[in-house]
Amino acid sequence: MKTDTIKYDLDDDGIALLTIDLPGQSMNVINQEFQRDMTALIGAIVQDDAVKGVVVTSGKSSGFMAGADLKGMDFGQAESAATSSGKSKMAALFDGVYALNKMLRDLEKCGKPVAAAVNGLALGGGLELALACHYRVVADDPKTKLGLPEVMVGLMPGGGGTQRLPRLMGVQPALMYLVQGNTMSPQEAVGFGVFQEIAAAGEIVDRAKAWVKANPKGGVQPWDQKKFKFPGGAASAMNPAFAQTFIGGTAMAIGKTQGNINGPFAILSAVYEGTQLPMDTALRVESKYFAKLVADPQAGNMIRSLFVSKQAAEKGARRPEGVPPMKTTKLGMLGAGMMGAGIALVSARAGIDVVLLDRTQEAADKGKQYTADKLGRRMDREALQGVLDRIHPTTDFADIEGCDFIIEAVFEDRDIKAETTKKTEAVVGADTIFGSNTSTLPITGLAKAWTKPEKFIGVHFFSPVEKMPLVELIVGEKTGREAIAKALDYVQQIRKTPIVVNDSRGFYTSRCFGTYVQEGTTLLGEGVNPALIENAGKQMGMPVGPLAVSDEVSIELGHKVMQQTKKDLGEAYRPTAADDVVETMMAEGRIGRKGGKGYYDYAEGGKQLWPGLSEAFGHSDGPADVQVEAVQERLKFRQLVECARCFEEGVLETPEDGDLGAIFGWGFLPFTGGPFSHMDTLGLDHVVRVLDRLAQEQGERFAPPQLLRDMATKGETFYGNSAREKAA
Template structure:
């Protein structure tokens, strides 16, 4: 398999065209490494070659990063069953050594970038002597590895600081921020921006004009870091004095890669370049041997991409893209769905109870999109997008829609009324999706005369920013409806998971346990600050009380009352119910009315409400932060396990993707199922038994967990997935 086409023209310019077979985007794998190594030998060894330009043969862009399927080979244990760190280092250093050979081959090498160039592909570009990029609003460049539990391991952590300065490089690498072409040029990350489609010609022109440009700036004797570096440089020291505690605060010490990156940059900046890249590979090897990297890569990259590419789409169903969407409800959710749909080129009929409400929904779209002007959004594109949204208060205007999403008030009677009126216009053959967050889909489907065409399509707020959509399959939902919903999610570029019907489905049900356990702890007299800090130390975005305020204490209270009404005697009362009831009675509904567990003063600095101590007096003896953290974690884990045992989830992949992208479950774990596999199911059962004895049956392990522990198998074992 050839991944690089090598051609030399009459001027002695070699063109290396990267086109990795079988991949939609070029990626770095063993074959590419071997082919690039051979190409470097030719460039250095053939006198007729005066220089080289590296380009892509794919329309999708220049190159992505490492083919992560090659990662397990790097971590393969030796004959003794142990992973030898020296061997891992040698395997990791191969790419660093390869790019170092490229930039020291004795001939000028230019990189012609058209389209996306990220990760290892961008590290390849940084190793070239000249970088030119075609100007396109779709083009992104940079080193986003931190987003999946890694950091740049092909020299990027050493070259970027030597180009932009340490502080700027750290800002981009620690946040995984990407560059647009003009921004990259301003920061001197690329040397030139040219009209799209002309990068190769511009690169060749530079090579002809600069035959002696064969030494990188960091290899020159007089090289100095932009902005300075070294143990005696005040700016350098101040950068790390700020960066280290800020990173610790942001990650709550739960993530390995950011700390390793800081170490690699700091130590590497004090050393000659050849030593610096070995330092980088040392820290990179330490990161990838830890299960955290494996789990994060699997969930945040591999499983996420698989879901987006239709892993759960029914086989044999014809593609069914949405052309005209009937959006019922123009509130925050409906308006958000209308916005992302219009952006995807879908015509939207945005319906609400009156024209003023419908127009308010369209105004929301205009407000959101206007903030993107100058950031890939043009006035012309804005006008065209808004023109696709038609507000109305008349159900007759829904005629011609080929997909329906309902996001009206969370009340069965109101939803049923909207469903009946929609069917009267569109007919029951149209696929109908409900955006309910808690009401069982099977019950709602009774209002549609063909329940096989009724499905749950659960978005998260704010729709424009949240990446996940939970597709809920009712008892009678058919494959055509599943396919239609998944095709729609693909159109709007969101990440889908598919789950089966249940009260609260998967995400709302399991996320709710985090909030409920926080309220349980309040009821027991645990101090609010301890609860909140324990939640953040767990790796959750915010504490359970803060997130309860964000989603509204009142909403949680209403969901609890609805569940109690539906379940009757089967409903199990909890102390958290009383906490919510008290807060609602006090008029403390959450952030929406400016007071909940927190106060929200005008200066924007929210503070825990001092009155909590009066309503829920602190206990004389407080638990340790470890105990609180354990309860908040395992209450979520057991509910996820219950969803798996009950068949709400079919795969641990959906469970992990849904948890991380749906409610922000500690990303460093890779998700609840990855975490349970990593610590061991037997350990999980042991902890749950102890918590159940101390705090009640809500922590009791499932029978499936006990069986798995007895058989020493994990959720990601194929046998367990087939048996589930």
Template sequence: MNTIAFDIDADGIAILTIDVPGQSMNVIGPDFLADLDAAITRIASEEGIKGAVIASGKDSGFMAGMDLKFFGAMLAKAGDAPAPAALYDDLFVLNALFRRLESSGKPIACAIEGTCVGGGFELALACHRRFVGDSPRTQMGLPEILIGLFPGGGGSQRLPRIMGVQAALMYMLQGKLFRPAEAAMLKVVDAVVPQGTAVQAARDWVQANPTAGTQPWDVKGFKVPGGAGGFNPAFVQTMAGALAMTLKQTQRNMHAPIALLSAVYEGITLPMDRAIQIESKYFAKVAADRQASNMIRTLFVNKQAAERGARRPKGEAKAPTKKLAMLGAGMMGAGIATVAAQAGIEVVLFDRDLAYAQKGKAHVEEVLKKRLGKGMTPEKLEQTLARVTPTTDYADLAGADFVIEAVFEDVTIKADVTKQVEAVLGADTIFGSNTSTLPITKLAQAWTKPENFIGVHFFSPVEKMPLVEIILGEKTGPAAIAKALDFVSQIKKTPIVVHDSRGFYTSRSFGTYVQEGAELVGEGVNPALIENAGKQLGMPTGPLAVSDEVSIELGWKIMSAAKKELGDAYVPQESDEIMVQMVEAGRLGRKNGKGWYDYPESGKKHLSPVLGEMFPRAAQQPDVEAVKERLLYRQLIECARCFEEGVLETPEDGDIGAIFGWGFAPYTGGPFSHMDTVGIAHVVAVLDRLAAEHGPRFAPTAQLREMAASGATFYHPAPAKAAA
């Protein structure tokens, strides 16, 4: 066996130690499936084997899910648009193996130390007992829904039979993970034991229970905790409520949650052999859909590749940050200081006023206190906080090996700070600017060695937002890129790398969603219709609400600065005048309590009635699909322009940046995945129609037209022309 060490001790207990070669975490691939098949045959057939313990040989944890490269190959084998029936047999293999394991007639215990998720957790659920080592790092659960799938190795059938339908659905529909104590309370695991002793505890149970080789659901008279079936009022109420909540949360865009509900509803009262067939039927249907493959590619495969340094320059030595000079202690600077200190980096938190710098450190403390009991101890809190030193003295920055600047968005102010820092640290230090819109090439002029100047764009709140946009100026060199990416890796964020442009990629493309919302209001479209269309599209919130959150005034300032900077080259948007009207009316957004919405001191925010006076309502309103189309395609064309202009080098960065940067509809896999899926020719046709109806902002790029003509997509080049 290549992936499982099979040992039998003196008491006849088989110890199966999973250690998939060449993988940092155990995953399910073809070799593992073959080895598990052989192991189950031995356990069931050899009289000398009294039972078995399944454990991991890796320090990283017990096991993750399926090797997604193997899963992708399975989909590819079934064809470009595979039918569910073509996938069913291959996908059912895992379910059949786990069923053979639990019905082998011998007691099987699982010893979980560290991460145990996806298919790994489904393997654990198929064992007769689960013992878990007590560690704050240990997480268990079924997070498949987060990448467009649902549990397909029996998880949708076993978890509800263990903890009840309502509780199981809550965890599976959210992709929520269990900590050890929580799992024990919910009876998902049978015992939490001291870290490092799970194998011994599992072995002791097998030795003491030689006849315990039957699952509860295989015993006559078994009842699902809390009840199940069409005649059980609690079950019917749970399923009806779950469906309504799921449709509301997903806006009917996600396929996997509905398939999961169907699998549970149909399978929960059937014998397990039939129930897992039901599950695999629905799993094959979801897997055959492009939605799942797009989500897996962006949210898992490409995200992991980015985090492992896919865009890091080859040949550059590792350059971890030891001491960070954090310039600016506002919300953004304090957030960066927090994640850096948590990563073990010493931080000098600089601001022009000591009270501001100290306030920034207080923010760090506030964030850390919220994590007490969630992996944070009082001792660790003090150690982390001690790494942050507030100051107003540039001299205190001495010894810093990386600089991040997050001062006021003004070229002159940033240039002054940049020069002051260079006087202390020298131009050989890598300098990163956390600007969201100002061109990096221009800002780099204040640093003597522009090759050591780079953009490092964080998103607010830094502690929660996973993305960092790395921006290359015209002269940014490989050492600066490597340093920035190594820092992002240290703080466990996801990077994308883009080239310089006003607004770069994320701010520029996200801004079009807000702009189109404003232009729709200006045309007299009902603001409530606009907001609902945005949410139905799959965006986290409507364009008007998000405009209020980031501040209408900020958008107006960015627009004014661009006008001033570009002069005659500035291309005015119809939304410009609408922003001017809002600012002149004192409606700046949430920050001053009135924008598109009103924010009363008591009560919920609501769309302001004054909007009807400022922007009279059109007699004829568009339907919601037309509004959704405009909001979507205005973003798509800007993303395509960024690709044509070279702001983006890869569609991977474009998709990751869109979903994790501004919340672009995750079910699509990102704007470039979506354009590939619906077809570039279709995208061009829709854009041509929208441009004719609403103006040149929707006009397709020349590159899109060429791709439509050649059959090329963003992820695949044009097919080769046949020889004459």
């Protein structure tokens, strides 16, 4: 029995070994070909009396199965399916998503014992396949992750996970994994009763076969037996503990998502309803909620940005063709402050030797100590020492000789950066690739201090470096292909997500993120209650309110950037109402969190809004009728219009970079898929109408760029063909 994706072997004991091995894939995934082959094999196994039982395993060394092929998911298929079948779009969509549930249900009801031999990672549909087997053996490997993380990309389990996991481990613990997308280790899985056995990797198939042979009538799941009871108590609305679980779970989901993300609530609904029903009906309930998620644009946008675009960026989608690999072996890190120390940490952890240079040995040593402090609790002593041995603190520029990549992260001042750049070139030569970590200063201007500007590129990290996933690479007017390739290869080495943008003041992320802070500050200056401003920002889906994030970044830093911008632009500078607020805060000595006081007062027990804001900006006498929706509209659309301007001006070349940069750089509403996905979903004609109204009410900062008007008139989208051609 031959298929394209599954190898079939029947041994002398009548046990069929199904080895999943999708051709051309580094990891097994559930796609149409696999479903077709598995469905056919299940049917053949049921009909073949020679088959006494089944073991399902993987032929990939990378693990068991990673779940559904998200790259291949086409949410538009339902439209054509509905047309051809005569059914409604939702009915056709339900049929499409229910196919996986039916296949796995057929497997567990085939009448013969089925065991899973899981040799590594099993996520999403991969774990659901294992759960549909009657017995599960997992390889004893601490790197193995088992879980249902679909909620992380806007989806929910669609292969029975919301029904089988609660029946195996109990409703409450299952919800903790389902709603949060957490994974479990093999030991945790066995402890919870999700798996039955742990064995050495080379023994899992034999152990699975041994169980099948010893249990010829073991082909019945616990939930298909009359005496089945849920672990931890009955799944019934009459059970107080069951009801309390969902009251608490709903409150937690709202607290985590502000009600903006559909996935957690679909999961809660599917578990609540399905666990009170027979399994066949329960699976249809799960598919109903899965279809609703898929029909909403949110899931498609999140999958595109958080999974497909992210993976493509990390695999070098923006890397210039024809440039050989340019691995970094020795990094010269100029500046051992918080940014430089963080860059040294992630580089040394990736196996790169780092020369960490600062003005004093004390500062350089402190930069190295940062790695010890951050990794000390997470690494064993030997591994930590290996990382620390790769960091060489110094004050001598001569020590950076031999470095094949330089990153500068000194004070955000053009003259200081120029001096550091020239001292570096005198040692390593102008052919070495030089990267400047700056958040606002144009790269083209900074590159003038390097004799060969084609070797100069912006490498913008986000703080704290070890936690923030994004690196923004800024291409100056003369930055060459090798510099871009070198920087992208380095970002890949340190396992970050890169975007590539063109030069401008503030580039893309700082420029657009700054509008969120500025609009919040402007609202404060208008007398809007600061608590309303902060809560509006968080409720709309931003990680924190604009005033809190200004404190974190430092009001003082914002003031210095403002002063530098005024100096650079001269008469072209356009002051804003936010400038007056910042000046007032500086006059009050409130420089942000690092100074212990800013828009908030900071104490050991936490923080609270500074009571003096009322007197300083008069919010108690401010506009009493302002609505939270109006505040949210300004905070959101001020960001959207700036993102659109960056696209029009060529700062951004692709909407993918724009969405990735916004989500991972400053936390822009992840559930939307990013600003460009969001504008496409809202409709560009709607976006233009709102911006025109806001421009009339609030000023030219909301005026939509001409490109946005033209696209709206033509019915185009950022992710449509026309927008792609403009961005190419």
